[in-house]
Every structure is written in structure tokens, then in C-alpha cells.
Amino acid sequence: MEAPPVTMMPVTGGTINMMEYLLQGSVLDHSLESLIHRLRGLCDNMEPETFVDHEMVFLLKGQQASPFVLRARRSLDRAGAPWHLRYLGQPEMGDKNRHALVRNCVDIATSENLTDFLMEMGFRMDHEFVARGHLFRKGIMKIVVYKIFRILVPGNTDNTEALSLSYLVELSVVAPAGQDMVSDDMRNFAEQLKPLVHLEKIDPKRLM
């Protein structure tokens, strides 16, 4: 069963509903270097951070129509890093002025037996991929440039092939619900990356 829309949920102490604001685009391989240079200039000054992550998407199919989706991610290049479990809700539609895709987001770190746990709960893995790329930050904005690799032999993360000749570029912010000025900041930042990359709000439903 899908979680009810955020606006209907009563605020009953404890946690704040976090929303993820997202803008996506892509860049071809040969232009990656220029994009990285530009991001290094625009973003906060830190060591360039690369990452290799293995993400698995789990589905829980109920009697209802839509399955419940959880995303489990683990780092392939950082030993000892915790696994990361994420729930992403449906994109909130309606406000055409909002410049970013907004969806409910729940993030948590877990231990390594996450997959066992999920299987026991009845989740089944739907698909998996390896993401390899770079991470940048600017304030609360996170910019990730990564390439998606298809896993050819299930479970074997070494045997991968690239899905396309492009890198996916994502600009995301996780912020409490209701802070729409965040999307304005994101749009201003996205303007600075043109014409290398066009970051825009892409509705996944359109791409079914």
C-alpha cells in the first residue's frame, strides 16, 4: 500500500517529513571533463569525491495494484560504510511553478544484513545496477554525476556493462516539506550549468 500523500499526514511529533527535490539531466562522455571542471568551480571546495555504489530495488507486491518500492544501496569502494535504505514516494504534481520534481523521501542507514531482512519481509529484488561517478555539494544541494552499469550476471558486481554513453547528472536537495524556495535555488544553479547540461524536471511516469 502506498503511503498517503504527505499533506494529509498529521504531524505527530518526532520526525519531520522530508522531501526530495530533484532535477535531472545527462552529459555525454566526451563532455564529462568540462562538466566536472565547471562543477569543481561552482561547488563547495572539497576534494573531488568519487563513488561506486551498488543499488538494488526491492518490491513488495501486495494485493493492491501498486507495489511498494524500497531502494537499498551499498558502497563498493568504501569498506565498512553502512548500507543505505531509501523510500521515495510519488512525485507531487500540481504546482507548475515548482521547478523541481518533489517527492516524499525517507532515508536510513542500515547494517549489512539488509537484504536478508528485506527478503524475509517478503520483498523481492526487482532490478539492480552499479553507479559509478562523482559527487559534489553546494550548501544543501547535492550534485551527482554518475554512469549506470547494467549487471550482467546477477550478484556479480564486477561483470558490468555501461547502459549508455552518457552520465546521468542529478541535482537533489532533501529538505523538510513546504520549503519551496529550495527549488528556486536549484533552478538558479541549474542555469549555471547550461549549455553543458540541461537539468530539468523529468517525470518518470512519462517515460513508462
Added chain:
Amino acid sequence: MQREEKQLEASLDALLSQVADLKNSLGSFIYKLENEYDRLTWPSVLDSFALLSGQLNTLNKVLKHEKTPLFRNQVIIPLVLSPDRDEDLMRQTEGRVPVFSHEVVPDHLRTKPDPEVEEQEKQLTTDAARIGADAAQKQIQSLNKMCSNLLEKISKEERESESGGLRPNKQTFNPADTNALVAAVAFGKGLSNWRPSGSSGPSQPGQPGAGTVLAGASGLQQVQMAGAPNQQQPVLSGVQMAQAGQPGKMPSGIKTNIKSASMHPYQRPCFPDSSLAISPGYVTRPPGRDRPHLQLWR
């Protein structure tokens, strides 16, 4: 007579002012060359030359003006030559001509060029006359043609280099790729989709259809799962997970309503319909754990 005199005076004044301007710009150019030669750039020199050329042009225009009487018809005759210093003259010439004497007059009131220069000019004119009108015409034409060719080449080069700079040299992103990547991340389009249907191997990449599962959202395409071939899938419904923002809060508040299991013979033991705490004792390995696709997680 009066009118002509007035015209003469007016044109003389105009000429004087033009010449004064020219003198000033020449002076500043020389100063620039002498004092700032190490910092001088070619565009700056070009600017000075352009200024000079502009002023010469206006001077020419003034001379050609219809109101200007022909100066050729005027003659300047020195009336008094004296070797004494003349203060007035000094003032007027800004200290350059102190004495109006025999040495100064031939230079300043000259109307013909130097004898050597005159000789050269005469020679050139005789050469030109010697060639003959036709040959001269041909030479003029070939010169014009070469000049125009050169100009054309230069302008073409300039145009090409400009357009080369303006043209975006290459596309830096591919919108189709963007869509493909977003679809892959959102719901696994193009990635190997795992179907726990017991059949071996990953489904063909890029095969949408029954196997395609969509990222969690209501109202999306329902995944058709036939009951019988899908073993060991107890039907769980109504899983609600508390919104836990920080690590460590995850285990709390998990309520599972577990309805009856599937009809398949290989099914888990039935649980009571109640809140279920996950305890070690509960976990029984469901049959088929050694199924190939599950061996991943060992």
C-alpha cells in the same frame, strides 16, 4: 571683394583650427611613442593613426569646401626680414620661430618641393608617360584585381573564423540518453529485471512488458503475477512503515498485517494476524532459499 575677403578669413580660421588639432594629435602620438613605448600595444598605435587620418580627412574637406577660395591664387610675400627676435612671432608660433629672418623664410614660405624631390617627381612622370596609355591601363587593372582578391580572401577568412567560434562545436548531451537513464533509475528500464518466477537467468535487458516493474507509486501499471508459477510468495499486504528519519529508529513501529499465505504447497507457516515482533525464533528458512536467484545474498 569684401565677400571674398571674408571668405578668405573664415576659411583661414577653419584651416588654422584643423591644423592645430592635427598638431596636437601628432604631438600626443609622438609623446606616446617616446615615453610609453614599452607598454604600447598595436591597437593603441592604430588608434592614433586613425585619429591622424581622420583629422587629415577633415582638413582635406575644409580645403575642398566650396566656400574656400583658391589659396593657390594667393601669394604670401614677406615684407620685412629682420634678424632680431620678434616676441609676437614667438608667441604666435609657441616659441618655435623666434626670428623672421633669411633662414626661416625659405622654409616656411616654400611653395615648391625640394629640388631633389622635384627631380624624382619629374622622372616618375616621364616614366609613366613613356609606358603608354594602354599598358598603364592594364597595370592599373591588374593592381586593382590583385587588391580585390586579397581583400576577398581576408574577409572570407574573417567570416569563417567568426562562424567557427559561434557554432557550437559539439553536442554535450543527448536528450534520448537522458530519458533512458532517468527511466533506468526510476523503474529499471533497460536493466536486468529479476523475476522470481523460477526461470533461470536475467530477463533480456531492455525488455519491457510483463516483467517491467514500476517505481513505487499508486496508479501505475499493475504487475501481473499469476498465482501458481510464482512460488513462495506469501501475500503480504498493508505494510506500513513508520517514517523514520534517523538511523536506529527503524525497527520501531513496524506493524505487519499478514494475511493468509498463498495457495502454493511450499508455503511458510501461517502467522497469526497480529503485530509481529521480529524475533530470532520466527525466522524459518522458506523453502527455495537455495533457489539460484536467491543465492546472491549468501
